[in-house]
Amino acid sequence: MPSFVAIVGHNGCGKTTLFRALTKQLPYEGHIQLAGHDLRTARRPAAEGLLAYLPQRTIVGFPIRVRELVVMGRYRQHGFFSAYSPLDYQLADAALARVGATHLAEQDFTLLSGGEQQLVWLAQLSLQDAPLYLLDEPTQQLDVYYRRRVFDLMQAWVEEQHKTVLCITHDLDNLLALSGYLLNLSASQPRLEPLTADAVRITKEFLEASPV
Ligand SMILES: Nc1ncnc2c1ncn2[C@@H]1O[C@H](COP(=O)(O)OP(=O)(O)OP(=O)(O)O)[C@@H](O)[C@H]1O
Numbered sequence: 001m002p003s004f005v006a007i008v009g010h011n012g013c014g015k016t017t018l019f020r021a022l023t024k025q026l027p028y029e030g031h032i033q034l035a036g037h038d039l040r041t042a043r044r045p046a047a048e049g050l051l052a053y054l055p056q057r058t059i060v061g062f063p064i065r066v067r068e069l070v071v072m073g074r075y076r077q078h079g080f081f082s083a084y085s086p087l088d089y090q091l092a093d094a095a096l097a098r099v100g101a102t103h104l105a106e107q108d109f110t111l112l113s114g115g116e117q118q119l120v121w122l123a124q125l126s127l128q129d130a131p132l133y134l135l136d137e138p139t140q141q142l143d144v145y146y147r148r149r150v151f152d153l154m155q156a157w158v159e160e161q162h163k164t165v166l167c168i169t170h171d172l173d174n175l176l177a178l179s180g181y182l183l184n185l186s187a188s189q190p191r192l193e194p195l196t197a198d199a200v201r202i203t204k205e206f207l208e209a210s211p212v
Contacts, residue, residue, distance in 0.1 A: 002131075002162040004155060004180030006169055006195060008203060013186045015168045016056065019134050022166075023053050035131050049076055052128035054121055056136040060109055066120050067092055067105045073127025095123040100149060114141040122150060126157070133157060135167045139174070147174055155179075172204045 007015050021028040024045055032039040034050050045051050060069070071084045071092040078084060084092075096102050101119040104112060109120060118141050125133060135154070139147040151174045157163040158180070169175070175182070181192040184203050193199050 002158050002164050004158045004178060004195070005164070005166045005183055005192065006175050006178070006180065007166060007183045007185060008169060008172065008207065009185035009187075009190075010207060015185055016136055018185070019053065019055075019136055019166075019168070022051065022134060046128075046130070047076070049130050051132040051134060052125055052130040053134045054125045054136065054138060056140070058121065063108045063110055065105075066096070066101070066107050066109050066112070069109050069120060070095055070105075070123045070127065073124040076129065091127055092123070095126045096120075098126065099123045099153060100146070115143060115146060118142060119146065122153065126153075131163060133163050133165045135165065137168050137170065139169065139171050147171060151175075151178060172200055172207070175200050 007018070009015055017026065020026040022032065022034075022039070022045070024039065024042065034042070034045065037050060039045065042048050042050055046053055067089065071088050073095065074084060074088045074091065078088070093102070093105065096105055099119045099122050101116065101123060104116055104120060109117065112120065118138065122138060125135070133154075138154075139150050142150060151171075154165045154167055155178055157165055165180075175195060176197055178195055180195045182195045182199050182203060183190055183192050184206065186207065
């Protein structure tokens with residue numbers, strides 16, 4: 001069933017490592033099942049359309065227009081640098097509008113602020129046609145307004161597009177308005193629990209205490 005899962009925990013507790021295992025950048029022990037597929041049988045889960053991953057930091061080393069970067073979210077339909085169709089660009093423009101970044105479409109991505117760049121990555125991610133989205137601290141560089149907006153966007157992906165969204169975050173206050181699950185990887189026995197105001201409060205108190 002599509003769900004939103006907030007993954008929380010102290011720095012260094014293994015949140016990003018979990019995503020690196022899910023994306024097969026790291027070997028893992030045990031068994032991971034993704035949309036009915038044993039992850040071991042997938043060589044490159046993102047390229048095969050099983051998931052889409054937004055890492056914490058991605059550096060682009062060459063000037064590129066924002067619209068051109070966003071449209072690459074359609075790479076599985078075309079290949080990264082092939083010609084995209086007018087429909088692809090319409091989808092890219094709609095994705096930029098959805099994250100409130102239409103005004104950035106013609107700008108050079110490399111000259112944008114960290115927060116603006118993050119909005120562009122979110123627009124690109126939303127074009128990737130995968131049932132599972134992994135986002136590593138997507139609101140880290142955003143101001144309070146856009147942080148709220150990004151959490152609303154992730155909730156809409158679940159409710160309207162039936163995605164499952166796993167989101168690593170330290171932003172517990174913004175979780176209060178959401179429904180889904182909470183996974184605290186700093187707990188001695190991490191487990192999924194329903195995302196309620198009480199669960200967020202108790203987890204916040206736990207995380208505010210010393211990690212050792
Ligand atoms: N390739 C690696 N080899 C050995 N240790 C690693 C490797 N990658 C990460 N680690 C260590 O594993 C631990 C967990 O790292 P991870 O990046 O998963 O933490 P995190 O929970 O995402 O933290 P943060 O909230 O700071 O982003 C850290 O102590 C890190 O130094």
